[in-house]
Amino acid sequence: MPTQTKIKAFDLRELKVSCGSCSLSHLCLPHGLNSKELETLDESIQHKPSVEKGQALFHAGESLKSVHAIRSGSFKTVVLTNSGSEQITGFYLPGELIGLDGLGESKHRCTAVALESSTTCALDLDDLEKLCCSLGGLRRQFLHLIGHEINHDHEILLALGQMKGEERLAAFLLSLSRRLEMRGFSPIDFHLSMPRHDIANYLGLAVETLSRMFSRMQEEQIIHTNRRHVRILNMAALCTLAQAEPRSLDTRQG
Amino acid sequence: MPTQTKIKAFDLRELKVSCGSCSLSHLCLPHGLNSKELETLDESIQHKPSVEKGQALFHAGESLKSVHAIRSGSFKTVVLTNSGSEQITGFYLPGELIGLDGLGESKHRCTAVALESSTTCALDLDDLEKLCCSLGGLRRQFLHLIGHEINHDHEILLALGQMKGEERLAAFLLSLSRRLEMRGFSPIDFHLSMPRHDIANYLGLAVETLSRMFSRMQEEQIIHTNRRHVRILNMAALCTLAQAEPRSLDTRQG
DNA sequence: CGGCTTTTTGAACCCCATCAATATCCGTGG
């Protein structure tokens, strides 16, 4: 704890990396930009110090100055009712944009909490808007990322509205698998950065029910799981459960 | 039916109205633009013939050429699983933008079906992008409407994940009430353009359950309802049920 | 009126929430 501030100061220098050298550029805003355009984008990006596990990147109600691209780690976004109950609206992995929900009222509507020690890049919204005008590729990619956010929400809507507990978990694991694979990780053997409680909330289930679903899918030899570690044993069965096409939750042929 | 084509041809001329004279301009994309800017926007807008009840404005899988602003009537958007079950992701009223979910892959991911005879304005996406560069107000409004779409999705997520049946219905009616009021209609006495079946699907309930919720809220003197007609008798109680602040589902003080 | 869709109501069952208890992991300190 006491040494943390020193480490942070060090990191701040270390983190002065560019979009061009970032391993996530193909997923993030830089996608499709040439090296000159990347330089322009770089100038508007602010590399933030790490957010520690459990800390908030931003809170609901705060005015929206910038959107954040995740560089490492992971986040959850939470909205809450006046009665105090909360709903997790998404989990965010490196390369994904967080804070888009604030565009409506120029004010964050959810709170973003780090699931582990994480780093982000902040993109000033005014700068981003201006850049979008001069860089068509950036504009298109920004809109694509917005579209993905909406699509993702619709997928969960479908899960919450139509699926049974086990199917929801299957869809969740499949979505995670696919996204991890895009980031160069194993799609069949991975670590969950969030506790059961968060997954349950996200999927609209009680923790106990979720735990039973994990156990049942283990009995059915679909997955092997030990706490936060997950290995997918039968991908086909998982897809069937999730009512998805083999090896993909949301990619459609066209 | 046979006379329809003639009527359509007539309507096409009739519908050549401008954003400036549109009663929805304060809610729609024109919001915040001056008269000169409105003219520019008008040139990119295509007034479409009416879509009849049950007809689709666009289908899932079609490539995304434009987004649509609703001018009159109402729509539902539906996503579907491979197993055939479908989930309604939203109901759209005049002044609202439909088709934003397609931004992700430049392809519609949902099907938009008219709930009644409706008219729309089509905005070519390429034109809209270009206009957003020159018209800062338009750009901001476009982003706001996108933000509203995301916020709305998160509200339903909260409803599906946290609320009981009766609470979901309360939240739904309250959201509708507020949106109708913004369009100059009575917020406590209105007509539902969608059947029970659609509301039930949207709220993740069985039709029978939804019908019981309607009946129960009538017994509780919170609403009076006769089929598609709804009158709100006890707004405070409705807000309490929906876990919302009095007279608003999603507006926050700040 | 007759056939259709839409809506409501009834009864039985089931999935899941809830309450309760145990088990496992992890960090801290003895």
Add this chain to the structure above:
DNA sequence: CCACGGATATTGATGGGGTTCAAAAAGCCG
């Protein structure tokens, strides 16, 4: 090194909200 406490996760038992099956009632339109 092990003991201890707290957070996390699993498992069991019970009950309730909602689905499902079934059917009647009410509107719509020919």
